[in-house]
């Protein structure tokens with residue numbers, strides 16, 4: 001039997017608005033707090049949680065960027081000769097995504113999404129490594145680097161496995177009593193919310209399922225660890241999509257040539273532009289200013305959001321739509337979906353949540369990157385206590401309950 005297991009359970013898209021009026025984990029983790037999210041998609045939020053830093057510091061932000069020199073996708077241009085009823089089919093894209101991921105040795109999440117093959121060689125993919133592994137950030141260390149540096153043994157989920165496989169794999173590691181820290185990642189709720197929106201009855205059903213799994217996990221943990229410090233948290237919430245915006249049609253109508261006058265990546269809630277002449281810059285920015293469903297995010301605001309890239313690596317103009325608007329078709333999808341995230345962090349459904357069985361959550365934990373400091377604090381505490389070190393009153397425990405001396 002070991003002393004302490006810090007158990008960090010990351011439930012993707014389990015936002016504050018999703019759980020605020022739901023008893024989710026009320027018995028297991030009754031202390032809950034609304035956290036600010038990070039501007040961007042999971043590609044920005046997850047690395048921010050794992051590193052305790054913000055996009056402009058770690059440079060994990062949006063997946064596709066204009067970078068023809070470094071594009072690994074040149075060979076895929078061949079597919080532009082295939083008819084689009086084949087190449088735009090999701091099943092074909094999924095098969096090709098798997099093939100390309102292996103060929104290019106990408107270790108993180110990868111999806112070709114809906115990027116047209118005639119333009120694919122213009123782009124590079126920015127998450128070639130997995131942020132869920134040591135050395136996986138584009139810049140700087142993450143929690144797994146910190147744990148390895150301190151010699152703390154840990155468990156982390158493998159995103160390619162199913163939720164239940166990841167649960168089983170963590171339970172197996174807990175039973176060995178060899179770990180002093182656990183990070184479990186569940187992505188099922190995110191997928192469900194994208195598919196059904198945030199009002200479906202399937203959402204509370206999924207939350208009940210998570211509760212059963214967490215119950216199971218805690219029952220096993222308590223046989224092997226005297227104390228389980230449980231944290232259930234998310235990266236963002238999910239808004240229901242109520243309005244579709246065909247931004248591509250507006251930009252196409254300007255008569256400019258993609259790849260000669262400008263390049264764009266249409267994300268689901270953002271469009272990012274690079275320009276090759278002043279006329280294109282003027283026509284596009286003027287057109288964007290006429291669109292009531294969104295706005296160009298100024299540099300001053302990007303800086304406040306800590307997502308300003310002065311080298312314009314992720315785009316020279318960042319156009320962002322209002323919550324509930326979905327850009328369709330986009331390079332992320334040809335067809336509408338019911339739920340989306342990646343809106344401004346101040347929008348209602350962007351906020352994330354942190355739930356814990358700890359009596360207090362430190363005041364300085366306000367945004368999702370701050371979860372990192374809880375992970376480091378508890379991992380150090382667990383390592384020390386699991387080696388038989390004394391429990392003590394700890395200032396770094398952020399005023400949580402006085403720890404009892406094990407003597």
Ligand SMILES: [Zn+2]
Nearest residue numbers: 013042190194
């Ligand atoms: Zn998502």
